[in-house]
Amino acid sequence: MKLNVKYFQEFIKKNQELSFVIVLIITSVLLTQLFQVSKNQSTKEYLKVINNLYFQKTFTNVLRGFQPKYSRVKHKIKNNDSINNILKSYGVPKNEINSILSTLSKNKITNNIKVNDTINLIIDNSNMTISKLGITISKTKKIELIRDYEKDIFEKREIVTNLQRKTIFKEGKITQSLYRSASKQNIPANIIVEFARIYGFQIDFQRDIRKNDSFQIIYEVYEDENKKIFNTGKIIFADLNLRNQSNTLYYFDKKGDEGHYDLNGKSAKKALMKTPINGARLSSPYGMRKHPIDGFNKMHRGTDFAAPEGTPIMASGDGVVIKASWCGGGGNCVKIKHNSSYSTVYAHMSKFSRLAKTGNRVKQGQIIGYVGSTGKSTGPHLHYEVIFNGKKINSQTLKLPSGKVLQGKSREQFEIKKIKTEVLKSELILRLS
Numbered sequence: 001m002k003l004n005v006k007y008f009q010e011f012i013k014k015n016q017e018l019s020f021v022i023v024l025i026i027t028s029v030l031l032t033q034l035f036q037v038s039k040n041q042s043t044k045e046y047l048k049v050i051n052n053l054y055f056q057k058t059f060t061n062v063l064r065g066f067q068p069k070y071s072r073v074k075h076k077i078k079n080n081d082s083i084n085n086i087l088k089s090y091g092v093p094k095n096e097i098n099s100i101l102s103t104l105s106k107n108k109i110t111n112n113i114k115v116n117d118t119i120n121l122i123i124d125n126s127n128m129t130i131s132k133l134g135i136t137i138s139k140t141k142k143i144e145l146i147r148d149y150e151k152d153i154f155e156k157r158e159i160v161t162n163l164q165r166k167t168i169f170k171e172g173k174i175t176q177s178l179y180r181s182a183s184k185q186n187i188p189a190n191i192i193v194e195f196a197r198i199y200g201f202q203i204d205f206q207r208d209i210r211k212n213d214s215f216q217i218i219y220e221v222y223e224d225e226n227k228k229i230f231n232t233g234k235i236i237f238a239d240l241n242l243r244n245q246s247n248t249l250y251y252f253d254k255k256g257d258e259g260h261y262d263l264n265g266k267s268a269k270k271a272l273m274k275t276p277i278n279g280a281r282l283s284s285p286y287g288m289r290k291h292p293i294d295g296f297n298k299m300h301r302g303t304d305f306a307a308p309e310g311t312p313i314m315a316s317g318d319g320v321v322i323k324a325s326w327c328g329g330g331g332n333c334v335k336i337k338h339n340s341s342y343s344t345v346y347a348h349m350s351k352f353s354r355l356a357k358t359g360n361r362v363k364q365g366q367i368i369g370y371v372g373s374t375g376k377s378t379g380p381h382l383h384y385e386v387i388f389n390g391k392k393i394n395s396q397t398l399k400l401p402s403g404k405v406l407q408g409k410s411r412e413q414f415e416i417k418k419i420k421t422e423v424l425k426s427e428l429i430l431r432l433s
């Protein structure tokens with residue numbers, strides 16, 4: 001009932017003229033009843049009202065309101081859609097389509113629309129012409145064609161979302177996992193993943209991190225006008241404080257040297273990763289153990305990482321795939337040769353990626369396959385081996401061959417960058433307090 005009253009009020013508000021006429025009719029009915037005018041006369045009165053010019057005008061207006069002059073269309077672009085086809089499907093005449101296409105090409109707006117983007121149209125229902133057409137060109141740019149009714153041409157309008165780069169400082173204690181502690185601080189998920197990746201060469205996230213270790217991070221975000229985070233940028237500074245020892249990394253943006261470096265200008269990137277898998281739990285270290293299937297004590301010459309089936313496995317360093325096939329107890333396995341002395345093996349995969357083909361060059365971090373439990377295995381895990389000069393060695397304690405060390409001019413520039421970053425950090429901390 002409440003809803004009806006509200007609806008009624010809305011109706012009156014929207015159709016003031018019609019409401020007025022209705023009131024008029026009711027009043028005249030009441031009046032004729034009241035004064036007991038003859039039936040004949042009262043019919044005449046009704047007709048008068050109906051024939052009233054004002055009433056007629058209102059009536060046509062109301063009718064027109066039921067069938068709006070313009071319709072708004074949000075068209076989601078499907079495979080094989082073209083602007084031509086889309087407009088045609090809404091009944092836009094051919095000459096109108098041609099004039100839009102020529103305006104688009106004149107303004108160098110190509111017809112390379114993307115699947116799942118939206119095209120916004122305002123169509124004039126009286127002649128099915130386009131009053132407005134909006135296309136998304138990129139994440140931050142939209143183009144609108146608006147009909148200029150006087151000149152009967154389309155005017156182009158560009159709408160650019162202004163993105164502002166902002167740097168954000170966050171710090172926290174690690175109480176459970178780095179991921180949980182960082183997301184409690186509202187650090188975006190891809191920044192946390194990136195944080196884990198840049199430390200992945202030197203830190204074993206399962207064993208090296210203890211309760212009450214802490215982290216600091218400065219990262220970039222891009223915000224639109226509404227302060228909504230549009231995108232995340234780089235990690236400019238990071239520190240992972242493990243048992244009161246700082247592990248600081250600075251981002252250096254010099255062309256050709258881009259990346260994260262420690263205090264001494266040494267690249268965080270090593271030739272090989274300690275953990276070529278994200279979010280895994282180290283389940284069986286290198287060393288003597290009772291084999292879970294064979295049941296007797298045996299040397300385990302690799303490292304096992306338990307992870308859900310299907311978790312992507314990365315190439316731990318640049319190299320050439322020298323095996324991507326079944327290897328008995330190891331199930332589906334991949335072997336990569338990194339240089340004359342180092343190679344790595346990844347076993348028990350559920351499947352290979354398309355990069356895992358004998359003879360293929362792979363880059364560090366590229367996905368070569370997915371966690372499984374093929375071969376001699378009791379559950380989904382990755383068995384990872386590092387082979388140095390033909391001998392299997394412990395990947396977790398191995399002093400990994402280091403990556404780049406900045407020297408000369410680059411080192412000088414890096415030292416300046418370090419100071420600038422420290423200044424930025426203290427500014428950001430001051431702003432917090």
Ligand SMILES: [Zn+2]
Nearest residue numbers: 302303304383
């Ligand atoms: Zn193993």
